[in-house]
Amino acid sequence: MQKMNNKNKIFIDKLRSAGLRPTNQRVEISKFLFNRKNTFHFTVEELKNSMNLKRSKKISTATFYNTVHALKSAGHLKELSLENNTSYYDTNITSHHHFFDNGKVIDIKSDKIAFHKLPEAPKGKKIKNVEVVIRLENNN
Amino acid sequence: MQKMNNKNKIFIDKLRSAGLRPTNQRVEISKFLFNRKNTFHFTVEELKNSMNLKRSKKISTATFYNTVHALKSAGHLKELSLENNTSYYDTNITSHHHFFDNGKVIDIKSDKIAFHKLPEAPKGKKIKNVEVVIRLENNN
DNA sequence: TATCTAGTTTATAATTATTCTAAAGTAAGT
DNA sequence: ACTTACTTTAGAATAATTATAAACTAGATA
Numbered sequence: 547m548q549k550m551n552n553k554n555k556i557f558i559d560k561l562r563s564a565g566l567r568p569t570n571q572r573v574e575i576s577k578f579l580f581n582r583k584n585t586f587h588f589t590v591e592e593l594k595n596s597m598n599l600k601r602s603k604k605i606s607t608a609t610f611y612n613t614v615h616a617l618k619s620a621g622h623l624k625e626l627s628l629e630n631n632t633s634y635y636d637t638n639i640t641s642h643h644h645f646f647d648n649g650k651v652i653d654i655k656s657d658k659i660a661f662h663k664l665p666e667a668p669k670g671k672k673i674k675n676v677e678v679v680i681r682l683e684n685n686n
Numbered sequence: 687m688q689k690m691n692n693k694n695k696i697f698i699d700k701l702r703s704a705g706l707r708p709t710n711q712r713v714e715i716s717k718f719l720f721n722r723k724n725t726f727h728f729t730v731e732e733l734k735n736s737m738n739l740k741r742s743k744k745i746s747t748a749t750f751y752n753t754v755h756a757l758k759s760a761g762h763l764k765e766l767s768l769e770n771n772t773s774y775y776d777t778n779i780t781s782h783h784h785f786f787d788n789g790k791v792i793d794i795k796s797d798k799i800a801f802h803k804l805p806e807a808p809k810g811k812k813i814k815n816v817e818v819v820i821r822l823e824n825n826n
Numbered sequence: 827t828a829t830c831t832a833g834t835t836t837a838t839a840a841t842t843a844t845t846c847t848a849a850a851g852t853a854a855g856t
Numbered sequence: 857a858c859t860t861a862c863t864t865t866a867g868a869a870t871a872a873t874t875a876t877a878a879a880c881t882a883g884a885t886a
Contacts, residue, residue, distance in 0.1 A: 571864075604865095629767060630872090631770070631771065645811075654805050661802060662801060667820075668787075675820075676821075684810065684811060685812050707882060711834085746837070747873090770843090773873090
């Protein structure tokens with residue numbers, strides 16, 4: 547069914563590398579996420595709403611969750627812990643940090659933060675990653 | 687009803703400063719949280735379970751949530767964003783950071799992390815706080 | 827100290843984000 | 857074209873949290 551043109555190869559490859567068959571729904575999700583100039587942040591609910599808004603045949607919630615989860619596990623998406631009851635995802639998987647301002651996420655390029663000192667991991671453990679979240683508030 | 691002895695004054699004061707009347711349930715929660723040598727981390731569910739385990743008359747879930755929320759708003763507890771579907775709280779409200787290892791939270795003293803470089807807040811905003819989470823994995 | 831009232835507690839229902847289930851549909855190998 | 861294992865989907869289930877509203881109580885007042 548899926549027209550297997552070169553244009554979609556990159557998006558299909560991400561799915562395959564996540565162990566997912568490139569079905570229509572998944573390819574559309576993959577394109578929506580990765581076929582753009584700038585990376586962005588989203589919640590699954592936001593993704594679902596913005597994609598389904600323009601579609602007559604809606605993609606189901608479960609498919610969004612499954613696909614996002616698999617893409618995350620394969621390393622194509624990064625999950626952010628910013629608020630305690632919504633998962634934010636980032637299509638920018640390079641090492642970087644975030645400002646968080648009342649539900650809005652802003653990237654901080656990796657080179658804008660440098661450590662002078664960092665602790666060692668407890669014995670038997672190693673550091674998987676270091677995440678900095680700078681929370682913002684209004685100026686007075 | 688509440689025996690207003692000096693021993694409890696400090697725990698009662700935390701409640702009052704959070705705008706809460708020092709009822710029996712709340713004083714017990716406040717004592718459970720703050721009447722100890724070392725600070726600790728907890729989820730509301732864990733707090734409820736460990737307190738109610740030894741009680742014949744259970745404190746209701748709503749009271750735990752309300753009290754924790756008010757104490758947090760008053761600055762007596764710190765909420766941590768570590769996992770996306772459970773709120774962790776910390777009775778250590780001083781500035782510090784965390785290791786996070788598969789559901790387990792470990793404090794990192796403030797002086798163990800130093801920044802060489804930090805970005806400025808976007809215009810109109812100021813920095814509320816800077817949180818570092820170092821995620822750990824096993825040394826295989 | 828008895829009374830009163832606004833604030834509290836509780837069980838339960840409601841909500842939100844997410845995961846599970848199982849029936850109907852489809853990709854891709856033969 | 858056929859087959860089979862993987863997908864999609866609607867809807868149910870779950871988990872964390874918040875809301876509701878009836879019964880209860882702290883603490884001010886008479």
